[in-house]
Amino acid sequence: MNERREPGDEPVHDRALLLYGPKRSEVLNLHEVQQYGVDSFSDPDYIRLYGMAPAEWYARGIRLLGRTAVECTSDFLGDRIGRDIASLAASLLSRTRFVVIDPFAGSCNTLYWILRHVPHSTGVAFELDPHVFELSKRNIAGLDRTITLTQGDYQSLLEGQEIPPEHAIIVFVAPPWGTALDEVTGLDLRRTEPPITEILGRIGRIFLRHKILFATQVYEKVNADSLTELRTMLDWSELRVYDLNVAGRNHGILLGTKGWKPM
Structure with missing residues (x-):
């Protein structure tokens, strides 16, 4: 205390x-x-x-x-997220190459940990805020992972992103929560900025022919209706909460797939 x-x-x-x-x-x-x-x-x-x-x-x-x-996601959480994503990605063929997309890069720390754990992966990140972008670009310059960070809105920039059809895609979805998070009622996934359902829908349409693994960051308390709405957009999903903080203040991820289901 x-x-x-x-x-x-x-x-x-x-x-x-x-x-x-x-x-x-x-x-x-x-x-x-x-x-x-x-x-x-x-x-x-x-x-x-x-x-x-x-x-x-x-x-x-x-x-x-x-x-x-x-x-930002701290190392404790980033490491756990990266390991869980890698475990699920291993359901695909061992020679599969992955493009890991972070539409709301911030510090790029979660992306960094995903790349550390997922073999044959490269990172593509977008950051709208020019000040956050400039700092993060300098911060990641000396890291031992390949991350291409671009300043701008992911919605327009992803349209021109060419990814070979045989590559699988991992998307870490963590838009600014803003007022969507209430410590009492939890996180409403429909009120993030932009809404998470909108993000999944847009990326799913752009990469319609790819196998996609979405990893959506959530809070221990999640609005039940918003979670149900999100899960209906996925072919398979699983919610995981990480016991890293005091009860009620933990983070987690909703893992979900489009175009494939894990074995």
Whole structure:
């Protein structure tokens, strides 16, 4: 539990301050990154990225905006997501090559972990916000995975993306949640920005002839109707929640396929 702050102390570094407050578009210093971890998760090293604790990645010149610190996937979760996706992707032929698409790249950390675990894979990412894009482009430049990051709206950019028909596609779906997440009622998948059903529908139409594996990031509490609506769009699906935080504040993924079903 966090200690009570006295008047004049620095503000609580939580979701409200970093995502909606004055820190949203500011580059955080190391103390602010660690304070967010302490205030929100009782762990100064919570924002682990690319296999590194905050002190290490900060020393290497990696920087985050306030909004990205909140929206990014930490290593603990990214690793679990990557392993589960790789396990499911292994249902396809061992020689299958994969293109992993992240329409809302942010830090690219989840994409990084998926690429670490899925053999024969390359990453394609899109980021609409120019400030997030510039920082992430510099941050991933020295990583040991192939990620092509483009600034712009995935909706128009994916239309011109040529992927050989024999390649399978993995899509990590994690648009900004914004007000779609309510700590009491949970995450409404119809109110993300844009709605997740819209994203799956668009990508499914663009790559109609490909085998697609969607991995949609969800919250431990999910609006039941929105989850049911999403699952009807998939040929197969499975919900997984990761026990990494206190009960009620855990994240998970809905794994789902189009054009194939796992063995």
